[in-house]
Amino acid sequence: MNARSIALTVNGRPVNGTADVRTTLADFLRHSLRLTGTHLGCEHGVCGACTVLVDGASVRSCLMLAVQAEGAHVRTIEGLAGPDGELHPLQTAFRDKHGLQCGFCTPGMLMTLVEFLEENPDPAEAEIRDAISGNICRCTGYESIVAAALQAAAEIRERRR
Amino acid sequence: MKPPPFDYVRPESLETLLSTLARLENAKILAGGQSLMPMLNLRYVFPDVLVDINRVPGLAGIRLEGDRLRIGAMTRQRAIETDPLAAAHFPILPEALRLVGHRQTRNRGTIGGSLCHLDPAAELPTVALLADATVEIAREGGTRTLSAAEFILGYMTTALGQDEVLTAVSFPLWHRPHGYSFQEFARRHGDFAIASAACLLALGPDGRIERVAIAIGGVGPVPQRMPAAEAALAGTRGEPEAVARALGFCDALDAIGDFHGSADYRRSVARSVLRKALGDARDRAAAAPTGPAQ
Numbered sequence: 001m002n003a004r005s006i007a008l009t010v011n012g013r014p015v016n017g018t019a020d021v022r023t024t025l026a027d028f029l030r031h032s033l034r035l036t037g038t039h040l041g042c043e044h045g046v047c048g049a050c051t052v053l054v055d056g057a058s059v060r061s062c063l064m065l066a067v068q069a070e071g072a073h074v075r076t077i078e079g080l081a082g083p084d085g086e087l088h089p090l091q092t093a094f095r096d097k098h099g100l101q102c103g104f105c106t107p108g109m110l111m112t113l114v115e116f117l118e119e120n121p122d123p124a125e126a127e128i129r130d131a132i133s134g135n136i137c138r139c140t141g142y143e144s145i146v147a148a149a150l151q152a153a154a155e156i157r158e159r160r161r
Numbered sequence: 162m163k164p165p166p167f168d169y170v171r172p173e174s175l176e177t178l179l180s181t182l183a184r185l186e187n188a189k190i191l192a193g194g195q196s197l198m199p200m201l202n203l204r205y206v207f208p209d210v211l212v213d214i215n216r217v218p219g220l221a222g223i224r225l226e227g228d229r230l231r232i233g234a235m236t237r238q239r240a241i242e243t244d245p246l247a248a249a250h251f252p253i254l255p256e257a258l259r260l261v262g263h264r265q266t267r268n269r270g271t272i273g274g275s276l277c278h279l280d281p282a283a284e285l286p287t288v289a290l291l292a293d294a295t296v297e298i299a300r301e302g303g304t305r306t307l308s309a310a311e312f313i314l315g316y317m318t319t320a321l322g323q324d325e326v327l328t329a330v331s332f333p334l335w336h337r338p339h340g341y342s343f344q345e346f347a348r349r350h351g352d353f354a355i356a357s358a359a360c361l362l363a364l365g366p367d368g369r370i371e372r373v374a375i376a377i378g379g380v381g382p383v384p385q386r387m388p389a390a391e392a393a394l395a396g397t398r399g400e401p402e403a404v405a406r407a408l409g410f411c412d413a414l415d416a417i418g419d420f421h422g423s424a425d426y427r428r429s430v431a432r433s434v435l436r437k438a439l440g441d442a443r444d445r446a447a448a449a450p451t452g453p454a455q
């Protein structure tokens with residue numbers, strides 16, 4: 001072990017922990033913080049299941065070391081719903097449109113789309129497909145995911161009005 | 162799929178970084194990590210120490226310097242993709258960047274990291290070679306500047322020494338406006354390209370091609386310029402015969418065959434993406450308002 005102590009903010013809460021320098025951010029979230037909503041599909045940056053937001057930007061948490069997140073604001077799928085449990089429009093839309101089956105890809109899909117829709121709340125279908133091109137889903141065939149993203153976008157626009 | 166054990170240092174100044182690199186052996190620089198981290202997880206590399214340069218100040222940023230666009234090595238690919246200066250002065254960069262990996266990898270991946278990793282199919286080294294970019298390199302007690310052609314030595318091999326770090330990439334600007342195009346063929350969006358073609362093109366007042374640069378990526382072990390094709394097009398109006406002559410030089414490209422396709426297949430894909438890139442670049446040059454060179 002070559003451990004370092006790290007301090008960061010996860011889903012708005014300050015977190016102090018210890019991580020071996022070779023521990024990925026994904027493993028730190030899952031094993032040390034017990035935030036197992038972030039999934040690991042490939043552990044080499046191709047599936048997108050491990051996507052989280054670091055300082056607002058979507059990143060693959062299997063390609064970042066936990067020690068690199070020192071001082072950062074990390075947002076995971078556990079931080080998506082409101083404090084009272086109210087679902088994020090993306091979560092509601094994925095439920096409504098059957099945007100998931102086994103759910104393995106879902107955390108990564110949602111975190112990718114959170115960033116994308118915050119920036120572009122009125123996307124064309126093709127732009128959504130481009131945005132989720134780095135996230136692999138073995139179940140849905142993507143159609144229902146795209147439909148859910150479109151519904152969530154409409155809801156987000158509505159709320160901004 | 163966990164990385165092997167290594168030590169980790171995170172210098173917070175260029176000075177410390179350079180002195181660290183000077184004293185360490187078997188160290189690997191960690192920039193955006195979008196290639197190095199997979200290689201660690203797959204245990205293709207076993208560095209003793211990772212030198213994380215993410216917190217070295219002054220290595221990121223995009224600015225105009227005279228007639229050049231200078232981009233710090235640690236500038237994230239996504240930052241270049243969305244940068245107004247890059248869009249206005251060197252639009253082939255954002256066009257190529259949209260084909261680099263995915264949003265999540267571009268949020269972390271850096272221009273310097275891509276050049277130093279030098280994957281044969283990577284878009285940024287192809288653009289650097291196309292544009293006759295220069296790279297700025299620092300080590301303890303000195304700096305040097307190399308052309309992209311000097312920097313690229315061979316298959317995934319650069320001229321960077323163990324004790325050196327790439328600090329910036331500088332692109333000489335083409336006058337505004339110019340034609341440009343980056344085209345590639347990959348099996349899936351975001352995959353490494355089987356072949357890519359990049360083209361910069363400027364028309365003279367008489368509508369003839371005044372200047373043209375062509376580079377091909379993904380086909381051989383390193384990106385390749387096509388001087389013969391460039392010469393075949395210069396001074397023409399890009400007539401079909403001239404284009405055909407230029408495309409003919411694709412047969413002479415250095416090409417690798419692997420499970421994605423044979424060498425000949427790659428040359429043939431190169432020909433088709435180059436045809437598209439030339440057409441696009443020419444159309445864009447023709448559509449651009451003519452004005453005094455800038």
Ligand code: FES
Pocket residue numbers: 039040041042043044045046047048049050051060061062063
């Ligand atoms: S687990 Fe990170 S991209 Fe697949």
Ligand code: FES
Pocket residue numbers: 099100101102103104105106136137138139140
């Ligand atoms: S819902 Fe099963 S992988 Fe996407």
